[in-house]
Amino acid sequence: MPVPASFNAVLPGRDAHHYIGDVWYQRIVQVPRGWDGERIVLRLDAATHRAVVWVGDTQVTEHEGGYTPFEADVTEHVRAGEQMRVTVVVNTELHWHSIPPGFVQELEDGRLLQQYFHDFFNYAGLNRSVWLHATPRTHVSDVTVTTAEVDGQSSTIGYVVAVAGDDMHSVRIVVRDADGAAVARADGAEGTARIERVQLWRPGAGYLYTLEVTLLGAGGEVVDVYPQPFGVRTVAVDGHRFLINGEPFQFTGFGKHEDFPVHGRGFDLAVMVHDFQLMLWIGANSFRTSHYPYDEAFLDYADRHGVVVIDETAAVGLNLDTGAGVLNQAGPMDTYSDTTIDAPTQQTHRQAIRELIARDKNHPSVVIWSIANEPDTIPPAARAYFEPLVAETRRLDPTRPVAFANFMTATPERDVISDLFDVLLLNRYYGWYANTGDLITAERLLEAELRQWAQRGKPIVMTEYGADTQPGLHSMTNEPWSEEFQVELLAMYHRVFDRIDAVVGEQIWNFADFATRSGITRVDGNKKGVFTRDRRPKASAHALRRRWRGDA
Known part of the structure; x- marks a missing residue:
């Protein structure tokens, strides 16, 4: 099985595609002889949705959560210059205490069905890279860089700087500019450094510095060196304005998916770069990592090219009233209860937030933490569930705004948690799921609701809006599913946005068509992309290019 890849996309046939349970990966690898005396680490960038890992016959780690990295120090279990056997068992199941949640339903004939409440296919396996690497025994274990202030x-x-290993050490840091020249120095594991004639990281201009951390032993010898790229920029919310470096920023872009034919959610550098180039072509300046943290290479690329990111946890489907629940045919259920979303789910969610921030805190491209997509925020229990998670997010990173993507039924008078957050992310489908095809009524209702939200005094980013569109289907009367209807629906939303100052962003759902479960509303996946799944433009892509870039 190739890694990275979704095994249930690579293998043909229904049995593999709908497989539920454990999948075993195993490989024999050679440990380099030059690593003798070093600390040897096995790192998995992700295993969807949970994994247990062995080296030889010894279990070395386990992990819950399918989209963030984890690792194990395997020094005591291997020998430099010899072979080692790595075994990873990945479990595909979603249950009530996982993020995202779901449950396995047993049918009368004994067959099992994986049920879940989100609208993208449950691709699983080792979707990202697995690494064997070495560090010194005493080493830099973590680095955090923040912009304390910008003054002229x-x-x-x-x-x-966090250090693991021998306590007899000291830390020296050098800040280097993009050409490698030293522009600031400091001593100590924690402190500040001042950069004169600073070049800011800006949308469209991703200037990066490097914090070069040198770890010195008791005798002054170099023990470890770790280079941490970072950008100098500030993020703030001021009333209806979203500010980057003190300047108002308007989001243009998409919700996306790590999704492509044949390898499913498996990471592919060529597809990633192609997608960024398509976003550049169309004039997008941002995207949301809907609905899970993407491979970190996405953020590295965004950092270097000045692309703005709303970074989201895998907390999608915390809502048993989205319409996705109709597909599981299990009957109505309360979202928050002792048998559905409960305290253990909240604990898994909390850990997902911690791991997201730990991984992505130094990326200047990340300007908002989105801790959930379309949760059920109408019942009072939602506030008890989310309030501690918001507090934890702010504790872990007080430098970025916190948000969640609000579901369509949670209107201003019904939602019970939006006051806890800094930015309003709204997902709305007037003209598609509601008032289907009637864009006149849809425009009136959309504007009325957005004006209600604007009274909250917070910036609004529309993080989802759009219409399923079959490429090549044309209509003289702009019928739903036609390319003409998608163009007209997006134009209607944009007219409304342009009339409301509080709307500071438009991120269309979706960048490209993607795989979902099959069903009467999903023929070969979700078709709301402005590009097809193989990245061919629909008519809407050209219309967006004209809006966002002002050219044809």
Whole structure:
């Protein structure tokens, strides 16, 4: 089985595609002889949705959550210059205490069905890379860099360095510019450094510095060196304005998916770069990692090219009233209860937030933490569930705004949690799921609701809006599913956005068509993309290019 790839996309046939349970991966690898005396680490960038890992016959780690990395120190279980056997058992199942949640339903004939409440296919396996690497025994284990202040032509950055191993050490840092020249120095594992004539990281201009951390032993010898790229920029919310470096920013872009034919959600550098180039072509300046953290290479690329990111946890489907529940045919259920979403689910969610921030905190492209997509935020129990998670997010990172993507039925008078957040992310489908085909009524209702939200005094980013569109289907009367209807629906939304100052962003659902479960509303997947699944433009792509870039 190739890694990275979704095994249930690679293997043909229904049995593999709908497989539920454990999938075993195993490989024999050679440990380099030059690693003798080093700390040897096995790292998995992700295993969807959970994994247990062995080296030889010894279990070395296990992990819950399918989209964030984990690792194990395997030094005591291997020998430099010899072979090692790595075994990973990946479990595909979603249950009530996983993020995202789901349940396995047993039919009368004994067959099992994986049920879940989100609208993308449950691709699983080792969707990202697995690494064997070495570090010194005493090593830099974590680095955090923050922009403390920007004052005219200079900036102060804060840094914290964590070290594992021998306590007899000291830390020295050097800040280097993009050409490698030293522009600031400091001593100590925690402190500040001042950069004169600073070049800011800006949307469209991803200037990066490097915090070069040198770990010195008791005798002054170099023990470890770790380079941490970072950008100097500030993010703030001021009333209806979203500010980057003190300047108002308007989001243009998409919700996306890590999804492509044959390898499913398996990471592919060529597809990633092609997608970024398509976003550049169309004039998008941002995207949301809907609905899970993407491979970190996405953020590295966004950092270097000045693309703005709303970074989201895998907390999608915390809503048993979205319409997705109709597909599981299990009957109505309360979202928050002792038998559905409960305290253990919240704990898994909390850990997902911690791991997201731990991985992505140094990426200047990330400007908002989105801790959930379309949860049920109408019942009072939603506030008890989310309030501690918001507090935890702010504790872990007080430098970025916190948000969640609000579901369509949670209107201003019904939603019970939006006051906890800094930015309003709204998913709305007037003209498609509601008032289907009637864009006149849809425009009136959309504007009325957005004006209600605007009274909250917070910036609004429309993080989902769109219409399923069959490529090549044309209509003189702009019928739903036609390319003409998608163009007209998006134009209607944009007219409304342009009339409301509080709307500071438009991220269309979706960048490209993607795979979902089959069903009467999903023929070969979700077709709301402005590009097809193999990245061919629909008519809407050209219309968006004209809006966002002002050219044909």
